[in-house]
Amino acid sequence: MLGDQPWLVVENLWWHGVDGMPGARSEYDVLASDTFSDREAPSPLVSLKARPRTAEQ
Amino acid sequence: MSPPRERAAAARRRRAQGTVDTFSGARLGIARRIARLPRTELAARVGISPAAITQLERDQIRPTTALAAELTLALGVPSEFLLRSVSPHPIPASSAHFRSLRSTPAMSRDQALAFAELGLEVLTAVEDFVDLPRVALPVLDVSRRDTPEGLAQAARQARDALGVADGPVPHVVRLLETHGVFVVTLPDELTDRRVDAFSTAAARRPVVLLSPLKDDKARSRFDSAHELGHLLLHYDAEPGSKVIENQAHTFAAAFLTPADEVADDLPRRLDWPAFHHAKRRWGVSLKALVYRAHSLKLLNESAYRRANVRLAEWGNPEPGPLGPPESPSLLGTAIAMLGEIGVTIHDVAEHASLPVESVQDIVDAATDRRPHIDLA
Numbered sequence: 001m002l003g004d005q006p007w008l009v010v011e012n013l014w015w016h017g018v019d020g021m022p023g024a025r026s027e028y029d030v031l032a033s034d035t036f037s038d039r040e041a042p043s044p045l046v047s048l049k050a051r052p053r054t055a056e057q
Numbered sequence: 058m059s060p061p062r063e064r065a066a067a068a069r070r071r072r073a074q075g076t077v078d079t080f081s082g083a084r085l086g087i088a089r090r091i092a093r094l095p096r097t098e099l100a101a102r103v104g105i106s107p108a109a110i111t112q113l114e115r116d117q118i119r120p121t122t123a124l125a126a127e128l129t130l131a132l133g134v135p136s137e138f139l140l141r142s143v144s145p146h147p148i149p150a151s152s153a154h155f156r157s158l159r160s161t162p163a164m165s166r167d168q169a170l171a172f173a174e175l176g177l178e179v180l181t182a183v184e185d186f187v188d189l190p191r192v193a194l195p196v197l198d199v200s201r202r203d204t205p206e207g208l209a210q211a212a213r214q215a216r217d218a219l220g221v222a223d224g225p226v227p228h229v230v231r232l233l234e235t236h237g238v239f240v241v242t243l244p245d246e247l248t249d250r251r252v253d254a255f256s257t258a259a260a261r262r263p264v265v266l267l268s269p270l271k272d273d274k275a276r277s278r279f280d281s282a283h284e285l286g287h288l289l290l291h292y293d294a295e296p297g298s299k300v301i302e303n304q305a306h307t308f309a310a311a312f313l314t315p316a317d318e319v320a321d322d323l324p325r326r327l328d329w330p331a332f333h334h335a336k337r338r339w340g341v342s343l344k345a346l347v348y349r350a351h352s353l354k355l356l357n358e359s360a361y362r363r364a365n366v367r368l369a370e371w372g373n374p375e376p377g378p379l380g381p382p383e384s385p386s387l388l389g390t391a392i393a394m395l396g397e398i399g400v401t402i403h404d405v406a407e408h409a410s411l412p413v414e415s416v417q418d419i420v421d422a423a424t425d426r427r428p429h430i431d432l433a
Contacts (some may be wrong), residue, residue, distance in 0.1 A: 034224055036278075036340035037379070041228030044190045044235045044387045046394055052186045 083145035087100035102370035165249035184411030192237030214312035277382030281311035389424030
């Protein structure tokens with residue numbers, strides 16, 4: 001049924017745990033615990049110049 | 058009258074009106090290339106010779122008021138666009154690493170380069186008001202870039218030097234920007250499908266230009282890492298060869314998914330849920346992960362072939378989208394900061410001697426374009 005959409009299997013495991021093990025999570029929980037999108041990405045630092053340069057300069 | 062006589066008569070009429078001394082040849086070149094007009098075509102539209110267009114672009118001659126107006130009209134730009142470029146930043150075409158150099162028409166490459174040049178002009182004007190991250194890309198040992206081991210080592214050095222902790226890279230574009238790279242996304246209306254992404258280290262700041270057509274986070278992250286590979290590995294290499302492209306590709310894979318870290322997450326058989334989880338964790342496409350598993354000899358030949366058949370059936374976008382592509386934010390942040398102290402985009406445009414629309418185009422291209430919902 002999910003042959004063309006294998007990721008749905010993963011979603012089911014992810015949200016509902018493994019059959020027969022209430023509250024249990026899939027073996028992939030460990031993998032997904034540190035995803036790229038969970039990590040903090042520093043933003044580029046931008047600050048105002050103390051003395052802006054004018055067109056004449 | 059024959060065309061040469063017509064041209065001579067038109068030239069006499071124009072001369073009687075005086076010349077535009079503040080005319081910028083660099084801007085003419087940018088506008089012409091963004092409009093995808095060959096010199097011959099523009100020359101025909103305004104009734105002068107292609108050689109005269111070249112001379113104008115090189116600032117060897119000045120146009121008359123009437124010719125400047127005709128050029129403006131032919132190129133569809135506001136008249137002030139062609140006046141006084143404060144700080145032109147020509148990017149030599151020979152320095153730009155285009156992914157599909159041979160299959161990308163020269164005109165499309167030129168258009169993308171011209172847009173990047175315009176972007177650098179805006180950035181320079183903004184830098185007169187704000188301090189942006191200084192360029193701080195590491196100098197890598199590239200002596201072994203012709204081997205997978207050497208490239209893996211270079212990627213590891215790059216991660217360390219750029220301050221990437223073990224594990225997935227959170228945001229590749231932001232990482233580039235924090236180290237002084239100017240990242241812009243080509244506007245949809247200027248995008249030729251064959252222009253993938255490009256980078257150059259030959260400008261006053263390294264530039265990475267991304268395609269808006271890859272509307273997928275995993276692919277855009279890989280593109281950015283690929284361009285980072287060019288910036289770090291190929292500053293001295295002639296762009297375009299398959300060897301160089303393969304090196305950047307291998308670098309990107311090693312940078313985003315270091316072998317010793319990703320190996321535990323990659324399956325030893327064709328296990329799509331496992332690949333899917335690796336995709337979510339590392340922010341890399343299934344296709345790239347399957348390739349990685351195979352190149353690390355975790356996936357055998359037969360499973361690799363079957364995986365590719367499946368991937369081809371799915372096509373693009375592949376299953377399990379990770380969301381919209383990563384967007385640059387540097388210029389948008391700077392403009393917002395200036396807005397808070399009363400410096401508007403009009404002020405920046407005036408400072409850059411550019412039309413407001415042109416500055417806005419660049420700011421949009423270098424800013425997170427996802428819609429924001431304000432719940433306050």
